[in-house]
Amino acid sequence: MKVALLDELRAQNPIVFNVSNFVTVQDVANGINAIGASPIMSEEVAEADEMVGLAGAVCLNLGAVTATQVTQIRAVGQSANRQHRPLVIDPVAVGAVKYRMQMATGLLNDFHPDVIRGNAGEIAALAGVDWQAKGIDAGEGTGDRTAIAKACAQKLKCVVILSGPTDVITDGERAVKVLNGTKLFQIHVGSGDMLSSIVAAFCAVTDDYFEAAQTACLVFAAIGQLVAEATPNLGAGTFIMKLLDKLQTATVAEIEGIAAFE
Numbered sequence: 001m002k003v004a005l006l007d008e009l010r011a012q013n014p015i016v017f018n019v020s021n022f023v024t025v026q027d028v029a030n031g032i033n034a035i036g037a038s039p040i041m042s043e044e045v046a047e048a049d050e051m052v053g054l055a056g057a058v059c060l061n062l063g064a065v066t067a068t069q070v071t072q073i074r075a076v077g078q079s080a081n082r083q084h085r086p087l088v089i090d091p092v093a094v095g096a097v098k099y100r101m102q103m104a105t106g107l108l109n110d111f112h113p114d115v116i117r118g119n120a121g122e123i124a125a126l127a128g129v130d131w132q133a134k135g136i137d138a139g140e141g142t143g144d145r146t147a148i149a150k151a152c153a154q155k156l157k158c159v160v161i162l163s164g165p166t167d168v169i170t171d172g173e174r175a176v177k178v179l180n181g182t183k184l185f186q187i188h189v190g191s192g193d194m195l196s197s198i199v200a201a202f203c204a205v206t207d208d209y210f211e212a213a214q215t216a217c218l219v220f221a222a223i224g225q226l227v228a229e230a231t232p233n234l235g236a237g238t239f240i241m242k243l244l245d246k247l248q249t250a251t252v253a254e255i256e257g258i259a260a261f262e
């Protein structure tokens with residue numbers, strides 16, 4: 001685990017190109033900006049190649065996608081592969097909606113992601129494992145989360161992050177668990193979307209995407225935990241404000257001070 005990558009990210013200030021969903025786009029932009037990278041968003045297929053070309057990494061969020069946007073997402077994913085930009089996918093609610101599963105499966109045949117970040121319901125669905133996903137949320141399941149994440153990583157040949165109370169990060173062989181976090185993440189819609197784009201930001205500053213994924217999960221979860229511990233009884237509204245503040249100011253030493261992983 002290389003928490004010092006956070007300083008590298010802040011020094012390089014990489015551009016992260018996101019195709020976000022309309023629900024959480026501003027959280028994603030502000031989260032990337034606060035941590036020290038530079039967000040740019042686009043929904044226009046005509047500028048796909050140019051956008052990918054100027055970015056250090058690309059994050060595709062499948063959260064609220066129309067047929068027109070699927071065409072653009074396909075073009076962006078293929079362009080990222082062609083231009084050798086790290087590519088992160090957030091497969092929102094593929095475990096809950098058959099249409100989304102078909103759409104995501106089709107896209108994953110058309111381009112190759114370097115990292116997939118989803119909750120248990122989403123990663124189980126991609127792995128082909130039974131799980132009761134609930135809309136955008138992880139839902140209920142009893143399977144071994146590390147085994148499910150590994151199965152997904154082996155099937156899709158990429159790094160997989162299965163996030164939740166514990167984040168599991170795997171390349172299909174090795175697996176690391178990040179134990180930090182706070183339940184407050186669950187009452188902010190878009191915590192997962194922010195994490196996915198922050199994973200992309202870390203992928204922009206190292207070629208080791210397994211390392212980038214682990215570090216992003218640790219940094220994000222630990223910063224949430226620092227915020228929660230600093231103010232007891234924090235509510236949903238103030239949590240996101242304080243989370244953005246702490247994404248901006250948290251130091252490597254502070255994060256290393258509470259880092260819990262195995």
Ligand SMILES: Nc1ncnc2c1ncn2[C@@H]1O[C@H](COP(=O)(O)OP(=O)(O)OP(=O)(O)O)[C@@H](O)[C@H]1O
Pocket residue numbers: 092118119120136137138163164165166167180181182183185186188189190191192193194195217220221
């Ligand atoms: N109960 C919890 N305790 C601690 N941390 C949590 C908990 N639930 C989620 N997290 C953290 O919240 C962040 C987002 O992960 P989560 O699995 O909730 O994403 P998600 O389900 O895709 O969210 P959304 O789609 O609503 O944005 C991760 O950093 C994860 O570690």
Ligand SMILES: Cc1ncsc1CCO
Pocket residue numbers: 021023024063064092136189190193
């Ligand atoms: C609530 C919601 N619906 C589609 S996307 C989204 C935000 C979480 O990704």
Ligand SMILES: [Mg+2]
Pocket residue numbers: 092093119136192193
């Ligand atoms: Mg999500």
